[in-house]
Amino acid sequence: MPRSFLVRKPTDPNRKPNYSELQDSSPELTFQQPYDQAHLLAAIPPPEVLNPTASLPTLIWDSVLVPLTQPLRPASLQPLHPASLQPQESPSPKAAELTSLSDEDSGKGSQPPSPPSPAPSSFSSASTSSLEAEACAAFPGLGQLPKQLAGLSMAKDLQCRKAFNCKYCNKEYLSLGALKMHIRSHTLPCVCATCGKAFSRPWLLQGHVRTHTGEKPFSCSHCSRAFADRSNLRAHLQTHSDVKKYRCKTCSRTFSRMSLLHKHQESGCSGGPH
DNA sequence: CTGGGGAAGGGGCCC
DNA sequence: CGGGCCCCTTCCCCA
Numbered sequence A: 001m002p003r004s005f006l007v008r009k010p011t012d013p014n015r016k017p018n019y020s021e022l023q024d025s026s027p028e029l030t031f032q033q034p035y036d037q038a039h040l041l042a043a044i045p046p047p048e049v050l051n052p053t054a055s056l057p058t059l060i061w062d063s064v065l066v067p068l069t070q071p072l073r074p075a076s077l078q079p080l081h082p083a084s085l086q087p088q089e090s091p092s093p094k095a096a097e098l099t100s101l102s103d104e105d106s107g108k109g110s111q112p113p114s115p116p117s118p119a120p121s122s123f124s125s126a127s128t129s130s131l132e133a134e135a136c137a138a139f140p141g142l143g144q145l146p147k148q149l150a151g152l153s154m155a156k157d158l159q160c161r162k163a164f165n166c167k168y169c170n171k172e173y174l175s176l177g178a179l180k181m182h183i184r185s186h187t188l189p190c191v192c193a194t195c196g197k198a199f200s201r202p203w204l205l206q207g208h209v210r211t212h213t214g215e216k217p218f219s220c221s222h223c224s225r226a227f228a229d230r231s232n233l234r235a236h237l238q239t240h241s242d243v244k245k246y247r248c249k250t251c252s253r254t255f256s257r258m259s260l261l262h263k264h265q266e267s268g269c270s271g272g273p274h
Numbered sequence B: 001c002t003g004g005g006g007a008a009g010g011g012g013c014c015c
Numbered sequence C: 001c002g003g004g005c006c007c008c009t010t011c012c013c014c015a
Helices: A037-040 A095-106 A130-139 A139-145 A147-160 A176-187 A202-213 A231-241 A258-266
Strands: none
Touching: none
């Protein structure tokens, strides 16, 4: 997957920011409005690059609300999203659904909230109690069981078979938190106030802002170089080491980066020591 | 061509 | 459960 998959890159050929222009303006880490939906949707990878098993367009909460072995639900029933109570115009996700989680996410950051849309029920299902409520509403048959038994069944089912699917790419996660974090990579709620670039997480934005400010808080103890990113410092430290971290199993040559080792192997390792 | 730097993405862990 | 941080990884660009 291309690194740029999640970020809308500016087309400016001048890749390097002009730090001198930005030195006196310390961009705040405030998050602006997320990119418009057209951009966000354009960033969604095509289904063919995704998990081949994830071919069915499912609502992300389907697997939560509808246990795979749910005996009370005939297979012909539509997904148990309350939206299904409305006339089904199209199988494609509605705009409100596409923004639902990002709306919730944006509330966590300092991003000014967009006008609160009627909360799609999919996110009220974040808590177990509301999950159960929705599930009970969705499975009228459950009401015929003793409440305690139904609660136990639901709780056990939810605990044993949690599977949260991303509505954008159908990737599956075992926890709601992991799914929410993943969905941020689609919605990109953190927007750079300077250049408009969007990121999935605040700290990614912070790292990006350093490219504007020129701040490099990570210094090499062996030389005078400094880096904006700790991982890049770590990679740099490898260059000071005689024996580097990544070793070719064939020729025992070592490399400072795995990508260099991969290049070495792809180019055809001679096999002899260097 | 190779090595290194810069930038960014994502999962895991801790609080 | 969410935010922040850490770590690893990848890709692009350049010397």
